[in-house]
Amino acid sequence: MSLLDVERLTVDLATPQGTLHAVRGVSFAVDRGETLCLVGESGCGKSMTSLALMDLLPKAASRRAVRLSFGGVELGDLSPARMNDLRGNRIAMIFQEPMTALNPAYTIGDQMTEGFRRHKRVGRAQAEARAVDLLGRVGIASARERLGQYPHQLSGGLRQRVMIATALMCGPDLLIADEPTTALDVTIQAQILRLLGELAEEFGLALVLITHDLGVVARIATRVAVMYAGEIVETGAAADLFAAPRHPYTQGLLDCIPVPGRTPRGSRLGAIPGVVPSLVGALKGCAFRSRCRFARPDCETDIPWRVDARGHGARCVLA
Amino acid sequence: MLAYALKRLGLALLVALAVSAASFVLLRISGDVALAIAGEGARAEDVDLVRRTYGLDRPLIVQYGEWLARTLTGDFGxxxxFKTSVAGLIGDKIGATVILAFASLTLALAVALPLGVLSALFPNTWIDRLSLTIAVLGQALPNFFFALALVMVFSVKLRWLPVSGSDTWAHFVLPAISLGLYITPPFMRLIRAGMIEALASDYVRTARAKGLSPLSVVVKHAMRNALAPVVALAGVQFGFLLGGSIVIETIFALDGLGYLAYESITHKDFPVTQAVLMILSVVYVLLTLATDLVNAWLDPRLRTG
Structure with a gap:
């Protein structure tokens, strides 16, 4: 069994308009040394999926799953206290906004070490030594001085490096990164991604990377899961999926990004017409059909998942 | 931090100086000191004599300079x-007012802090509605009415506490409760709003993602950031309590500064009015300074500002 094995995960949100089905039966698995990228537009349920794994969903949200197993333990059966022992310890998470993800009132050193000291029950000196070591590993110079600084004294890129180092403090098995580069300058984005990739390999992490940027995916993904309207519409090894996308939505996403040497100079980039359907209430058939140029009558029925021999699957009548 | 504190102190001194000049001028405009000394209906020659004797015929700026110089040495005239020294008079009365202000503020915070935090943690539950009810009552009930109701129940009916005076700690219980309830609502609402905002913040989500204990998430990460505006409000409220407890001091015949200020104004007792104004404004300025320093300690971003 994989390190993380998710089967038919559902997240419902209570809203004044009715129940919003933010995540609709998502299944995937990740192992150590693998990087799974969850890709999709804003509101497709990728962040809700990651918060559901951490059991950090907002109060209005509820989580259900056939299986949500991590290292052989069923997360759904854990008490809040036992789950809290895993969080930040064996499962770590970094977020999109490094500017606001750190507490302005405490030093970098305090925020890096507090989780480690709680989970590993070690003293300040030992925790700080590890923090200095990890700050060095994520490429921060004069790490010792940084420990005494406050978040507002650091740039966005540095703060995200601090967040990554903090996440690695306890030596987690699984790292969930929710759009870790979206809020950063383009020049910094590449550095942070390369760093995440290297660290995942070096620490033998299972990395779940959430992004809407296919350029990011192409760089570091082992496997890709494309999400649309709360469900996974296509998944496969990164190379297979990029070489031969089988779902029209994935094809549409790929047409949106220019590829040097392949996109003719002066030609218009693709765009997917229309908007994502409302996730309030029941949704039947393919959620993408209203925007799909290949849509046909049988798209309105339940479409089975079709997987080829290489594990490349898609939910589409054409696949 | 030291540079910040010195800068703030310099600013505070300037403000205190400006307030003293403004209050000196305003008081002189409000009435004739010579007339007040000589007494209503005194002859014009007598008033003139008083004016020359006390040096009140000299330019205002000279008189202000002289007053300031004397005041700085602690001599308030x-x-x-009352025909006694102003400094002695104030010394006698300020204790009661400070005790009352301190007790009311402590009481208000002791009620507002837990209720505010709990209603932020459990919004729209019974605890939230209870604290909202207390807030509405505290804000809507005139504090003299609440004070009188307390006297009726605890002093007249139950005879647990004295009706008036300021001799023992028991004399301060009812006044402190009356004033405390009056200033509780703004604290409670501010703490609730601040905690709701902090609990929804990204850094609290980060703290949860680290697997910290719920207590650490709420107290260390959320509360620390929600407290800054509360400290500022506490400073202002303490100043308000020192100068604004006239009604409560009168109801309970609590011999404090507020009551003295009221008396000195009705009797055109200029030196006393001037001294009370000066002391209250200096206290206000010092409280603001203390508030700034506590906030700088709470929020490191302010220290460089």
Whole structure:
């Protein structure tokens, strides 16, 4: 069994308009040394999926799953206290906004070490030594001085490096990164991604990377899961999926990004017409059909998942 | 941090100086000191004599300079009405007012802090509605009415506590409760709003993602950031309590500064009014300074500002 094995995960949100089905039966698995990228537009349920794994969903949200197993333990059966022992310890998470993800009132050193000291029950000196070591590993110079600084004294890129180092403090098995580069300058984005990739390999992490940027995916993904309207519409090894996308939505996403040497100079980039359907209430058939140029009558029925021999699957009548 | 504190102190001194000049001028405009000393209906020659004797015929700026120089040495002059030294008079009365202000503020925070935090943690539950009810009552009930109701129940009916005076700690219980309830609502609402905002913040989500204990998430990460505006409000409220407890001091015959200020104004006792104004404004300025420093300690971003 994989390190993380998710089967038919559902997240419902209570809203004044009715129940919003933010995540609709998502299944995937990740192992150590693998990087799974969850890709999709804003509101497709990728962040809700990651918060559901951490059991950090907002109060209005509820989580259900056939299986949500991590290292052989069923997360759904854990008490809040036992789950809290895993969080930040064996499962770590970094977020999109490094500017606001750190507490302005405490030093970098305090925020890096507090989780480690709680989970590993070690003293300040030992925790700080590890923090200095990890700050060095994520490429921060004069790490010792940084420990005494406050978040507002650091740039966005540095703060995200601090967040990554903090996440690695306890030596987690699984790292969930929710759009870790979206809020950063383009020049910094590449550095942070390369760093995440290297660290995942070096620490033998299972990395779940959430992004809407296919350029990011192409760089570091082992496997890709494309999400649309709360469900996974296509998944496969990164190379297979990029070489031969089988779902029209994935094809549409790929047409949106220019590829040097392949996109003719002066030609218009693709765009997917229309908007994502409302996730309030029941949704039947393919959620993408209203925007799909290949849509046909049988798209309105339940479409089975079709997987080829290489594990490349898609939910589409054409696949 | 030291540079910040010195800068703030310099600013505070300037403000205190400006307030002293403004209050000096305003008081002189409000009435004739010579007339007040000589007494209503005194002859014009007598008033003139008083004016020359006390040096009140000199330019205002000279008189202000002289007053300031004397005040800085702690000499506030003689009361025209009580015929004793102003400094002694204030020294006698300030204790009661400070005790009352301190007790009311402590009481208000002791109620507002837990209720505010709990209603932020459990919004729209019974605890939230209870604290909202207390807030509405505290804000809507005139504090003299609440004070009188307390006297009726605890002093007259149950005879647990004295009706008036300021001799023992028991005399301060009812006044402190009356004033405390009056200033509780703004604290409670501010703490609730601040905690709701902090609990929804990204850094609290980060703290949860680290697997910290719920207590650490709420107290260390959320509360620390929600407290800054509360400290500022506490400073202002303490100043308000020192100068604004006239009604409560009168109801309970609590011999404090507020009551003295009221008396000195009605008797045109200029030296006393001037001294009370000066002391209250200096206290206000010092409280603001203390508030700034505590906030700088709470929020490191302010220290460089």
């Amino acid at each position: 003689q009361s025209l009405y």
